[in-house]
Amino acid sequence: MQLRHLRYFTTLARVRHFAKAAAECGVSQPTLSAGLLALEQEFGRRLVERDRRFVGLTEQGEAMLPWAEQILGAVNGMAHAVSATAAPVSGEFGLAAIPAALPLVGLFGEALLQQFPGLTLNVRSATSREIERSLHAFECDAGLTYLDHEPPANVLSVPLYAERYLFVARRGEGFDDRASITWAEAAAQPLCLLHQGMQYRRILDARLSARGLAIAPRVVADSYVALLAMVRAGGFATVVPDGYAALMAGLEWAHFLPFDEAEETRRIGLVVVNRDPMGPLASAGLATARLLESAAVIDKPYQPSSKSI
Known part of the structure; x- marks a missing residue:
């Protein structure tokens, strides 16, 4: 089994379009299709439903998808771990944030890049459910999301902010x-x-x-x-x-x-998947969040003053 074929498969499952998946993987569409066919032949099962366009994954494809994502994520984590032993943490840190948490990105991003100068930051907006799926599919390194209402499963979390x-x-x-x-x-x-x-x-x-x-x-x-x-x-x-x-x-x-009625605040914080060993990028995000939590620099930084309202 070749890793690039797994990348073709997981990318297609995410973007749901053959041409877009090929472009994202940096190959031609015939090359992507040939790789998917080779993967299906290796497993002896049809994984993708096609009719001149992407229709969806078969039942076997859906069953295979989370395992393929984990394999690619583990390989990526292994590469980061190996590089981290010889040099400071580097690479692109993927952060997914719910819209309500986007105002926190500036302070968190500034602290992260200051603590780890070798990193760059890639931020995207996502729903809480998309963040949970992306974390477990190794599509992002950390998320900013609600911690108490519909909390993501199997994560380590650091509360940063009480929303009103x-x-x-x-x-x-x-x-x-x-x-x-x-x-x-x-x-x-x-x-x-x-x-x-x-x-x-x-x-x-x-x-x-x-x-x-x-x-x-x-x-x-x-x-x-x-x-x-x-x-x-x-x-x-x-x-x-x-x-x-x-x-x-x-x-x-x-x-x-x-509002003139007292309300229960909602905690927003950073989450990373609870894995052992934890990848260096997730560890960097967790360390940054804990630093901000201990310094209490994010808790209520955005309460509007009488001048601003």
């Missing part, structure tokens, strides 16, 4: 003289929110349901940038993590309001 909600409206929309808002008032506004595939939205819905409230947003998205753009355009309001208040500080159109 903020209501956001455009100035001039009737909230300029307000210092806070009730949940009932917020739920009655024309809202734009993240869709229910995002963990932040599922937690928000549960919090509202506990208060006997329900929301039916007119706009849903998978990005806070899209939500804030709708608010800025006028006629909509939204609810965001308080981390976004600092990113928006100084913009005159945005008015942030805390």
